[in-house]
Structure formats: C-alpha cells, structure tokens
Amino acid sequence: MLFSWASDGRLTSYVYDINSALIARDAIYEVASTLGRSSFDTIEIVAHSMGNFLTMEALRTGVQQKLFDSTGKLANIILASPDIDYDLFAAQVRSIPPEKRRFFVLISDDDQAFRLSEFLSRRPRVGNIDADRLTRLGVNVIDLSEVKDKSSIHHTKFSEAPEVVQLLGTRILAGDSYSNNEPTLLGEVIVFGAGGALEIIK
Numbered sequence: 399m400l401f402s403w404a405s406d407g408r409l410t411s412y413v414y415d416i417n418s419a420l421i422a423r424d425a426i427y428e429v430a431s432t433l434g435r436s437s438f439d440t441i442e443i444v445a446h447s448m449g450n451f452l453t454m455e456a457l458r459t460g461v462q463q464k465l466f467d468s469t470g471k472l473a474n475i476i477l478a479s480p481d482i483d484y485d486l487f488a489a490q491v492r493s494i495p496p497e498k499r500r501f502f503v504l505i506s507d508d509d510q511a512f513r514l515s516e517f518l519s520r521r522p523r524v525g526n527i528d529a530d531r532l533t534r535l536g537v538n539v540i541d542l543s544e545v546k547d548k549s550s551i552h553h554t555k556f557s558e559a560p561e562v563v564q565l566l567g568t569r570i571l572a573g574d575s576y577s578n579n580e581p582t583l584l585g586e587v588i589v590f591g592a593g594g595a596l597e598i599i600k
Contacts, residue, residue: 399429399433401425401426401429403418403419403421403422403425403426403449403452404418404421404422405418405419405448405449406418412514412515412518413518415448416448416451419448419449419451419452419455420455422452423452423455423456423459426452426453426455426456427456427459427460430456430460431465433471434465434468434469434471435469438471439471440471440472440473441471441472441473442473442474442475442476443472443474443475443476444476444478445475445476445477445478445480446478446479446554446556446557447478447479447480447481447511447525447553448481448482450477450478450479450480450481450482450524451480451481451482451486453475453477454477454482454487454490454491455490457475457490457494458490458493461493461494462493466494466498467498472498472500473500474500474501474502475500475501475502476501476502476504477501477502477503477504477524478504478556478557479504479505479506479509479511479512479525479553479554479555479556480503480504480505480523480524480525481511481512481515481523481524481525482523482524482525483519483521483522483523483524484521484522484523484524484527484531485521487524487535488535491535491536491537492535496536499535499536499537501537501538502537502538502539502540503524503532503537503538503539503540504525504539504540504542504555504556505524505525505526505527505529505532505539505540505541505542505543506525506526506541506542506543506545506552506555507526507541507543508543508552509525509526509551509552509553509555510551510552510553511551511552511553512525512526512553529541542555542556
C-alpha cells in the first residue's frame with residue numbers, strides 16, 4: 399500500500415512540506431489502524447525523506463494511545479534518508495519499547511538535500527548524522543555513503559541501488575535484525591547493528 403501526502407516536491411517548498419506532513423498525521427494514523435485490522439500476517443513500513451517525520455509521528459501517536467503494534471503485525475520500519483531533527487527523532491524512538499524498535503535507518507554523508515534542511519532548521523538531520531549516535535538509540539543503521547548513484551543530490555540512493563534493496567529485503571524476510579552478526583568484509587555498504595555489530599556488504 400502506498401500512502402502519499404501533499405508534498406510540493408521542491409527543495410524551495412520546505413516549510414510548505416512540513417505543514418503538509420503535519421496535516422497528514424491523522425490520515426496516516428488511520429491507514430495504520432486499518433492495516434492493523436487487515437488480514438495481512440505482517441506489515442513492513444518504508445518511508446523516505448520527510449515522509450519519515452510523518453511516519454514517526456504516527457508511530458508516536460500509537461504509543462501515546464497504547465495502540466502501537468497492538469496486533470503484533472508490525473515487522474520492520476525502514477527509514478530512508480530521514481529528514482527529521484535528530485533530537486526529535488531520539489524522543490520519538492525512546493517512546494517505543496526497546497524490544498519493539500525494529501528500525502533500519504538508511505543514511506548517507508553526501509546527501510545534498512540535507513544541506514538545505516539543516517540551513518533552514520539550524521539543526522542536524524537524522525539522514526546524515528553519525529551512525530554511532532543512532533545505534534545508541536537501539537536502531538539499526540545502514541550507511542550508503544559509498545554507494546554510487548546517478549542523482550546529483552544523492553537523496554534517493556535507496557531506490558537507485560537495487561542490489562541494496564534486494565539484499566536488505568532478503569535479510570529482513572529471513573528475520574535478520576543485524577544485531578548478532580559477526581563482522582565480515584563483503585563490499586561497500588556499511589551496516590551498523592543496534593547491538594554493536596558491524597558488517598560491510600556488497
């Protein structure tokens with residue numbers, strides 16, 4: 399299922415997009431509630447850019463209403479290039495019980511879109527913050543900094559690196575949280591497990 403909110407789709411419309419995301423919070427929470435009542439066995443969430451802010455707000459609302467993953471169907475939450483203030487994200491994550499923090503946060507230190515958002519907000523964004531700070535929150539981090547893509551701003555590496563998508567999907571379907579892996583050297587995508595493990599995958 400695809401949830402689309404009223405983003406203007408332009409870097410110059412940053413404030414407009416924030417307001418649109420806030421307006422869409424109730425709608426995405428209703429979608430989540432509907433999915434929880436569905437016949438699906440499991441639910442995977444994938445969000446991108448400012449959509450991560452919207453997703454995390456919906457999850458926080460579920461926690462506040464004591465309805466977060468009440469059906470046990472929520473499997474993993476993949477946050478690609480999250481355009482969220484780091485301190486806000488830390489507060490959102492900490493509201494979720496540690497055993498239910500099944501997050502995969504995809505970051506990249508060459509993501510040019512965050513330069514504008516950091517300039518406007520004067521605050522660091524989750525998508526290009528140090529992986530170690532994120533893993534301390536109990537989330538898994540996948541660093542795509544070395545992945546080559548064709549975009550000039552490098553904000554859509556997740557969708558433009560099919561081999562990473564395929565590998566991540568395979569690992570998640572296998573129930574791999576990355577938290578107990580022994581370090582190996584297989585390539586250039588760096589995976590930091592919430593449990594402190596480090597893996598480099600090709």
